[in-house]
Amino acid sequence: MYDIYYIGAQNSEKIDFCQWPYMVTGGDVFDGSYDEIEDDDHIQGFEKKITSKKLNIEIAKTGLITLPQAIDNLESVTEKDIIATTAGKLYVGNSYMKCWIRGTAKDRWIADLDRISNELEVITDYPYWITEEEFRFHKQGSESSEALEWLEFPYDVPYEVSKVRNLQYINNNNYTASGFKMIIYGPCINPLIRIAGHVYELRTTLYDGEYAVIDSSTRYAKDRKIIKVKADGTEENLFNSKNNESSIWEKIPAGLSIVSWNGAFGFDIILFNERGTPRWTLHSQT
Structure with a gap:
């Protein structure tokens, strides 16, 4: 299992995406590419620009934590950083990327009262993984x-x-x-x-x-x-x-x-x- 989690910038609150009530199921955080710097039809170098990523997770009722509590906790931690315009850190193992979780797309919320799917949209203006x-x-x-x-x-x-x-x-x-x-x-x-x-x-x-x-x-x-x-x-x-x-x-x-x-x-x-x-x-x- 990959060790993936988010640390909020405001109070260093941690959202562990490999520990219920959250569990990662996919995404493109391991993918990457560079943009070419072009001049006169020749590549002069490479750079990275503002980049967005997807992280797919399941959110489920676990023990004393209800599904609404788990959803609200995730969104309160990430929205604090959005409001403050201060990037949190998304960790994969010992590496982290400074970023915001700016969007969520929920699924299966009508048919299942104990579990939903959620696609998180991650955006960064410093798209480098730091160790x-x-x-x-x-x-x-x-x-x-x-x-x-x-x-x-x-x-x-x-x-x-x-x-x-x-x-x-x-x-x-x-x-x-x-x-x-x-x-x-x-x-x-x-x-x-x-x-x-x-x-x-x-x-x-x-x-x-x-x-x-x-x-x-x-x-x-x-x-x-x-x-x-x-x-x-x-x-x-x-x-x-x-x-x-x-x-x-x-x-x-x-x-x-x-x-x-x-x-x-x-x-x-x-x-x-x-x-x-x-x-x-x-x-x-x-």
Whole structure:
């Protein structure tokens, strides 16, 4: 059975389409295509535009949950995101697509009082399936950093690298370079990180309890941002604090890359690995 579910953007409410009262029966979520970019009768590249998908489900009375309750719960979760114009996430296994469930087409609602068929229409303006990978790099001298001494590194990482705590690696399992979100924790001054020889630098000061977020998770420049989150939760725009001599939006290469920094601060990196279709994985049922 495939593990398919929707997480609403408003309250992170979950609709599990592989657990009654909902059960997926079909659809085209595993299908995908690209639109060609054409110039003078030649294909210059490919892109994706606003895309709609179909997800066929059964909704049934289950235990203490009546059929009307199950229908109303599904539609209340999805319509909150429609009203707020904030995309939820449709998951297939570990991959998700940012989207809205904008329509339903119900069948068999006259003849059957305990079960109906429902075709859901899913629409997205970012038609990519995303799998996240998280990596943590600890401040030198912290307890977590001390534990790295016993960490097993891949066979192809040089011995010298594995013994230097502020010289580590990141392994991007995607087949192409990935967007990312980088979270840098204070206190630190002008934090600089090198990944595969590329410099990511902020020319700013982060005090204790503060952190900076470099959000390059999307391929669309208008959605990228750099912010500082202060100890009281307020945010400050750091877009003009980036080192303009080395692109801070540079994607992280596929495969193994060396990560180096001065060890005076800790940081996290979340990779956003994108595909045109979700990974073909099955969820074991017991």
